[in-house]
Amino acid sequence: MKNRVKELLKSGQPAVGSWISLPSPASAEHMAGMGFDWLVIDTEHGATDYETLEDMIRALKGADCAPMARVPWNDPVLIKRVLDRGASGLVIPMISTGEEARAAVAACKYPPEGIRGIAGTRTSRYGMDLMDYYHDWNKQGVVVCQIETEEGVKNIRDIMSTPGVDAIFVGPNDLSAGLGVFRQFDHPKFKEAMERIIKAGRETGVPTGYHAGSADEALAKIEQGFQFVAVASDARFMAAAASGAASKILGGLKRNG
Secondary structure (H helix, E strand, O other): OOOHHHHHHHOOOOEEEEEEOOOOHHHHHHHHOOOOOEEEEEOOOOOOOHHHHHHHHHHOOOOOOEEEEEOOOOOHHHHHHHHHOOOOEEEEOOOOOHHHHHHHHHHHOOOOOOOOOOOOOHHHOOOOOHHHHHHHHHHHOEEEEEEOOHHHHHOHHHHHOOOOOOEEEEOHHHHHHHOOOOOOOOOHHHHHHHHHHHHHHHHHOOOEEEEEOOHHHHHHHHHHOOOEEEEEEHHHHHHHHHHHHHHHHHHHHHHOO
16 A cells, blocks of 8 residues: 555645545546546535445546545544545544544554554455555555634644644635634635644644645645645536636627627
8 A cells, every 4th residue: 555645745745636526436537537646535515425435436546646535524433434435545624622633543543553443345355455454554544634713723733743643734714714704815814824834834744735726826825835735626627617618608699699
């Protein structure tokens, strides 16, 4: 088991990916061919169930793109079920304290480093490669803690100092809402939170991540010091292209009478 995202983060290089919000293996397969380092299949807000998740991860097999997932909550049962489908890393939402970060890591890791249950599922070739997977996962799996609350910003150093946390990730919509400045990304309160997170990342050596809305914003965030950077999602890419095409055609028809 070799994890490209883990290698990029450890080497200080940016790892760029996107979100898969549509419950579709075809969408995942198509996005996997775009050149991203990773894709996160969203089971928190998306409609993807476990069987579909497994098929979506299968669709990424053979692509040079790490299959990751976001779980609905920091719960060892949910974490275990998603990892057993074959995800090579997880984004865990609403981490606000060091204690919650430690619980997230423990749920992701096999004993003696954690509490993850052991079973012969797809990820270990239904038990045929269980010994290899067991020994490799704790070293190669990626654990990303998502910071979405004011409390999470206050406790950022404690969260980042948790052994086993490979990166933290800012969801700008939730964090700005938690700060009382929803989608006001130029607001001093939000900018101060970003500066605090970046500073903590530099001091602890833990990579920081951000969900950008566009390619230009993603490049700006990488320049700012973020490493684990997402850009948009399959649904947002589709909506932008479809909206642009429809607007251009309808505008042309209107001009031409």
